Amino acid sequence: MRVLGIETSCDETGVAIYDSERGLLSDLLYSQVAMHAEYGGVVPELASRDHVRKLLPLIREAMQQADTTREQIDGIAYTAGPGLVGALLVGAAIGRSLAWGWNLPAVGVHHLEGHLLAPMLEENPPPFPFIALLVSGGHTMLITVEGVGRYQIIGESLDDAVGEAFDKTAKLLDLGYPGGPALEQIATKGDGTRFRFPRPMTGRPGLDFSFSGLKTFAMNTLHANEITEQTRADIALAFQTAAVETLAIKCQRAIRETGIKQLVVAGGVSANRALRERLDRLALKERAQVAYPRLKFCTDNGAMIAYAGCLRLQAGEREPPAFEARARWPMDTVTAL
Amino acid sequence: MKLLAIDTTTEACSAALSINGAISERYEIAPRQHATLILPMIDSLLSEAGITLAQMDAIAFGRGPGAFTGVRIGVGVVQGVAFSIERPVVPVSSLAAMAHGAMAGFNATNVLAGIDARMGEVYWGAYQRSSDGGVRAVGEESVCGADETFIPETGRWIGVGTAWQSYSEVLAARCGGRLDQLHPAIFPRACDIAALGVIGFAAGEGVSADEAQPVYLRNNVARKRGDSV
Ligand SMILES: Nc1ncnc2c1ncn2[C@@H]1O[C@H](COP(=O)(O)OP(=O)(O)OP(=O)(O)O)[C@@H](O)[C@H]1O
Numbered sequence: 114m115r116v117l118g119i120e121t122s123c124d125e126t127g128v129a130i131y132d133s134e135r136g137l138l139s140d141l142l143y144s145q146v147a148m149h150a151e152y153g154g155v156v157p158e159l160a161s162r163d164h165v166r167k168l169l170p171l172i173r174e175a176m177q178q179a180d181t182t183r184e185q186i187d188g189i190a191y192t193a194g195p196g197l198v199g200a201l202l203v204g205a206a207i208g209r210s211l212a213w214g215w216n217l218p219a220v221g222v223h224h225l226e227g228h229l230l231a232p233m234l235e236e237n238p239p240p241f242p243f244i245a246l247l248v249s250g251g252h253t254m255l256i257t258v259e260g261v262g263r264y265q266i267i268g269e270s271l272d273d274a275v276g277e278a279f280d281k282t283a284k285l286l287d288l289g290y291p292g293g294p295a296l297e298q299i300a301t302k303g304d305g306t307r308f309r310f311p312r313p314m315t316g317r318p319g320l321d322f323s324f325s326g327l328k329t330f331a332m333n334t335l336h337a338n339e340i341t342e343q344t345r346a347d348i349a350l351a352f353q354t355a356a357v358e359t360l361a362i363k364c365q366r367a368i369r370e371t372g373i374k375q376l377v378v379a380g381g382v383s384a385n386r387a388l389r390e391r392l393d394r395l396a397l398k399e400r401a402q403v404a405y406p407r408l409k410f411c412t413d414n415g416a417m418i419a420y421a422g423c424l425r426l427q428a429g430e431r432e433p434p435a436f437e438a439r440a441r442w443p444m445d446t447v448t449a450l
Numbered sequence: 451m452k453l454l455a456i457d458t459t460t461e462a463c464s465a466a467l468s469i470n471g472a473i474s475e476r477y478e479i480a481p482r483q484h485a486t487l488i489l490p491m492i493d494s495l496l497s498e499a500g501i502t503l504a505q506m507d508a509i510a511f512g513r514g515p516g517a518f519t520g521v522r523i524g525v526g527v528v529q530g531v532a533f534s535i536e537r538p539v540v541p542v543s544s545l546a547a548m549a550h551g552a553m554a555g556f557n558a559t560n561v562l563a564g565i566d567a568r569m570g571e572v573y574w575g576a577y578q579r580s581s582d583g584g585v586r587a588v589g590e591e592s593v594c595g596a597d598e599t600f601i602p603e604t605g606r607w608i609g610v611g612t613a614w615q616s617y618s619e620v621l622a623a624r625c626g627g628r629l630d631q632l633h634p635a636i637f638p639r640a641c642d643i644a645a646l647g648v649i650g651f652a653a654g655e656g657v658s659a660d661e662a663q664p665v666y667l668r669n670n671v672a673r674k675r676g677d678s679v
């Protein structure tokens with residue numbers, strides 16, 4: 114089965130073609146990051162306006178690169194939520210209507226399901242069941258995954274997502290937006306012994322997170338010190354170490370509590386090298402396996418939507434000729450395959 | 451000539467089919483339901499007429515102005531549908547469609563069409579009946595305060611659209627004594643988009659699906675960092 118996948122939940126327009134027999138045939142991304150950076154954050158209305166300009170040309174190009182004609186496509190998948198409603202609606206309207214015109218089945222995919230299945234696009238995909246650590250711009254969650262659509266949230270952030278904390282701290286350090294990657298970059302020049310940030314919510318049992326305090330701690334540290342290049346690097350490193358350590362402690366707990374020895378890490382922050390190194394060490398210690406998506410599939414992309422959509426379409430999932438965009442969509446309410 | 455038309459730019463949602471000039475339509479006032487209504491509307495028109503989408507020569511759509519999300523739903527649907535059969539699209543102004551509807555419905559020749567644009571403004575345009583059965587814009591479409599609307603200096607006019615609900619006194623006063631009728635509950639309709647689309651297509655206004663793009667009129671939607679307030 115060959116599926117066209119469309120992702121427009123936020124500020125990236127992603128289109129990919131995935132074939133269940135031959136794998137990923139094309140994968141294109143147009144990022145609006147530079148445009149939103151001028152505004153200091155994502156402007157939802159501008160994001161929607163850009164998707165409607167970029168999506169159809171990207172679909173044409175994806176088909177060309179995959180050497181795929183309309184007759185060879187068996188279904189269309191688009192992100193139906195959660196995300197920015199206006200942005201989602203662009204992908205949903207175009208994707209659903211195109212499928213209708215081609216008389217093909219369509220399916221609206223849960224964005225986070227896309228993220229957490231992204232590691233399945235790699236060689237040696239992790240087997241079910243696994244624990245997923247989903248760390249993105251909008252979410253921080255620990256989820257047990259028994260199969261596609263069988264998700265149980267066992268821990269989540271009570272306030273800021275970890276990616277959001279990276280971005281806010283980066284903003285504080287004048288690293289622009291979104292600053293996660295830039296923060297990682299300057300942290301390499303930091304002195305890890307200078308500051309020690311707290312590891313929020315690790316002192317008590319449970320798998321929930323809280324990251325808003327780290328950002329405040331970073332602000333107070335910044336104000337209490339002379340602001341030099343070195344200080345900024347030291348704060349970046351201290352922040353990153355605390356965030357990574359906190360995530361690792363909770364992952365370890367989750368592995369021990371569930372007895373599941375397979376960890377999957379996904380979402381934008383899973384691109385972070387310090388996090389990967391730390392979780393690799395954890396896996397070794399716990400005799401567990403850990404899987405990540407390739408770097409470009411950590412952040413939003415069409416490939417993960419094409420893949421998740423393909424699984425759902427193969428399982429016979431179908432939608433009426435209507436589309437929907439959901440700003441919120443609790444992950445544990447998606448249908449199980 | 452077979453043409454499909456849709457409009458989702460306001461709280462109304464509609465689709466129409468023009469087959470050699472005969473127009474059939476589905477029309478509903480249905481705020482926030484466009485995404486669930488529009489494809490079934492097209493479906494039912496096609497099956498009623500006993501034809502398929504692939505038989506269409508072109509697809510016309512309300513390109514705005516109107517509610518941003520509604521405008522984009524229409525554009526998205528039209529892009530998807532037109533791309534699926536590789537047919538051209540014909541963008542039609544939602545204000546012009548309202549004027550066209552009023553000319554037919556109220557036997558008018560001069561129409562001031564306005565949509566309440568929120569934030570104290572209206573989407574606005576003045577139109578005259580043209581000899582080919584279409585409408586001709588007098589001046590440019592704009593988004594502005596009711597007290598800044600363009601009223602042509604001569605002629606007698608009728609007013610249509612939700613702008614006339616929200617700002618009837620200001621707008622009527624600006625017309626002096628030259629306002630004949632007022633119909634606030636008029637929305638853009640696909641039957642008028644279809645009629646104007648057929649004329650536009652004949653005039654060479656068809657473009658590729660990628661070029662089906664919204665006309666928002668309101669473009670100052672965000673402030674850059676460092677811009678003054
Ligand atoms: N190397 C990195 N280190 C730390 N954070 C990173 C890195 N690369 C990306 N990020 C962060 O990942 C986030 C973006 O990830 P992603 O695109 O998955 O999130 P999103 O789509 O905005 O949110 P969601 O998927 O929850 O709706 C940003 O917060 C960004 O700063």
Ligand SMILES: [Mg+2]
Pocket residue numbers: 224228249250412413
């Ligand atoms: Mg994401």
